[in-house]
Amino acid sequence: MQQVLMALVPGTLAMTWFFGWGVLVNVLLGVLFAVAFEAAMVAARKRPVMATLADNSAIVTGWLFALAIPPLAPFWVTLIGIAFAIIVAKHLYGGLGYNPFNPAMVGYVVVLVSFPREMALWPAPSTLPESPLTLLQTLQTVLTGSLPGAQAWDAVTRATPLDAMREGLVSGRTVGEITASPLFGSFTETGWEWVGNFFLLGGLYLLFRRIIHWHIPVAVILGVAIPAGFFWLLDPDSFASPAFHVFSGAVIIGAFFIATDPVSASTTPLGRILYGAGIGVLIFVIRTWGGYPDAVAFAVLLMNMVAPTLDHLTRPRIFGRTRGGPPPGDDRA
């Protein structure tokens, strides 16, 4: 888990650079709340607190949750989301190793459906020196839920590229018109693009250190990119490019850091590919025809439900047997 935390650092710093101090503030709050709830639950369940905290899984949950919510979201959003993640999604199911759903994503979905207004407070990507809010102002915003001085939310926040794309397509504009904004880089808005790149860097580090295996991230990205590419080739005016899909929103961090949570994922090689591909396809489907601009959390939770079945159906061939061969006989003769 320490390796996962290390791998999150470059992406987190990049996000802070482009989206302001709120990212760091949220990460700190998220980790703090997560560790506090974890300690409380472990103590309530009469387990060794320090030994359990040492697995760092609560920190990962808090951190990932914080990266998923808007940097200027008020603190109570984090508090409620983390409480749900740690208490309900994790410990009520038996704690680490027993949770069928990814805790951070459960927490995120709870606040996403409960507080849509607060969950839309994404600042316009800029750079840290040009950020409209200083560190102190950001702290004030997060803790009070309102902007300091006379600043208006509309001046500070902005639709994310996925939001913009969704709104634009609904109102009849073409993909070309939507992406004509000066904020756009090669694939999507420059800020989002770079954040994606740095999370990708962290993800590759995890792959290199063999903390995660290639199956899930590759399958998630291809699961998004292949259907996206197919529809984009059919009608490039009505469907965004596969690169836009991959680099906008949470696909990269989802592929490398969220879908790879081993507890709630499939464990067999083939199962992992199907699991990842399922997440990717669901992301594309929900984004394109569903009610939410981004869909990583929903896609992950839906595939969490399928993981045990995937494991059962994709068991590897056992040494000395044929695949799907006769059931084991009496091997003790």
Next chain:
Amino acid sequence: MQLHRFHGGLKLADETEASTADPVLVMGVPAKLTVPLGQHIGEATEACVQVGDHVTKGQRIGQSKGYIAAHVHAPTSGKVVDIDLYPVPHPSGLNAPCVVIEPDGHDEWGDARMEPWLDWDTRDLRALRQRLRAGGIVGLGGAAFPTAVKLNPRAGQRIHTLIVNGAECEPYISADDMLLRTAPEAVFEGIRITARLLGVERVLFAVEDNMPEAMRSLTETLPTELRDLIELVSVPSIYPTGGERQLIKVLTGQEVPSGGLPADLGMVCHNPGTFKAICDTVIQGRPLLSRIVTVTGPGVKHPRNVEALLGTPFADVIEAAGGYAEGVDRLVMGGPMMGFAVHDDSIPVIKATNCLLATRPQDTPAPGPVMPCIRCAECAAVCPAQLLPQQLYWQAKAKDFDAIQDYGLFDCIECGCCAYVCPSNIPLVQYYRYAKNEIWAREKERHKSDIARERYEFRQERIEREEREKAERLAKKKAALKNKEADGDKQAAIQAALERAQKKKAARAEESAKDSDQASGSETTGEETSTTDNTRDGDGR
């Protein structure tokens, strides 16, 4: 030669350097030998000597009763001072029957010694097999399966390939390595005998690539006439290449069927030490009395290999390797991966003792606390049986014994790779052993209750049948009795009729004597007819 790979496995550090520096030390006769009667896998062996008996070297002291079994011999001459339960090397730590011999110091072979067979080549195969059985040989790689059984293929089974398993893959063990360096000729002779017995076409002699000395020794001493038969193959040292099924896969690319044996593929696999034992028994008439043991680990002062008589206490063997180092806390029989800790060093060397590994606390840092399984599946990535150890673990924990068998529990070879890589320090193999034992116990229980139920049902059926038969017999008897009664009536009726007829006859005779009357004659005929009707009625009743 094209080699193949098996799934998973581990690249482990080679720790054999220290124990291979010195030649094999042939240990003397200890003050007392405790020879366990059960030193093999299979059916029990019974003592065939009595307390107080004098035994000679090589004399049979344990007689095997079954087919899958091996005799046990006196490793030296002396007096049997006890036959009783003693601690033996077994993971359970339970005591087992042993013959305790006090050596007389003469080390004499008595008259019972098998004569050397320098002309084994001309002996018939039956006699050779009998001699191997008489030699009490078992697989010396550690599993201790009776060798004679493996050399006697089932009818219709043709063995074309003999495999020599010189892949000593556990990190510390070097007993085969040293044997191949010092006595390759005996191993080749053993191979020759076995090849003749089985009628094989080729012999694949596998040696791990981290045993270059052994390979050189084999290459130099391989007899010219055997060059066409025996192929020396260097195999990569990946744990557990020394597993029979894994080695066959590496050498031939074929997989022994689940639940089957190498013989199903026409192959038989033996450890080099076993071939030496075959050579000793057949050519010298010397049954299996001793074996090479690697005494090693940071817990002994002078790691080395020794040849120890079966029944020698572990403590003596450790002493031969310079004794314990300061602060030893753990003694393991076998390698670090598959061996088991013993808690008493007075227990004896047995046929399966390939290694004694002594360690200090600082050499085997306690594994961290056991944490929950996070389903990372690192265990599945290293499992040479291609199982899903994490699923087996959950199923064992949930006591879901049907599912765990469906997931291949009995294909598990207990190599321990899964537990070795587990980041949560879960002792996975213990769970699998538990599940296996539990399933066996339940099966035994079920078998027992099946027998009991069958007996009960049989008894019920028998009682019912007997009662039914009784009832039938009774009914028959009754019927017979009635018939008899009916017969009685008939007789009486006939008698009565006869009497009546006689009376009438007499009366008629009197009448005819007086006057001859037609009417009375017809009357008589009517009487007679009615009598006959009465009789018929009685019959029909």
